[in-house]
Amino acid sequence: MLENYYVDKKKKENGQHEVHKDWCIDIPSPDQQLFLGSFRTDKLAVEEATFFFGKVCACTKCCES
Numbered sequence: 001m002l003e004n005y006y007v008d009k010k011k012k013e014n015g016q017h018e019v020h021k022d023w024c025i026d027i028p029s030p031d032q033q034l035f036l037g038s039f040r041t042d043k044l045a046v047e048e049a050t051f052f053f054g055k056v057c058a059c060t061k062c063c064e065s
C-alpha cells in the first residue's frame with residue numbers, strides 16, 4: 001500500500017530532519033513540511049528525503065523502521 005510522506009523542513013536538536021506519514025499526529029505545520037511523494041516503504045521515503053536534506057530520520061510514531 002502506498003502512503004504519502006512528508007519531511008520536516010526544520011531540523012531537530014540532533015540535526016536530522018524527520019520523515020512522517022500524512023496521518024502522523026506529529027506532522028509539522030503545512031509551511032514547515034515538504035511533500036516527498038507516495039512510497040511503499042519508510043526506507044524509500046527516507047532515501048528520497050536524503051536528496052533534500054543530508055541528514056534525515058524516520059519518525060518513531062508513524063514509521064516502523
Ligand SMILES: [Zn+2]
Nearest residue numbers: 020024059062
Ligand atoms: Zn511521524
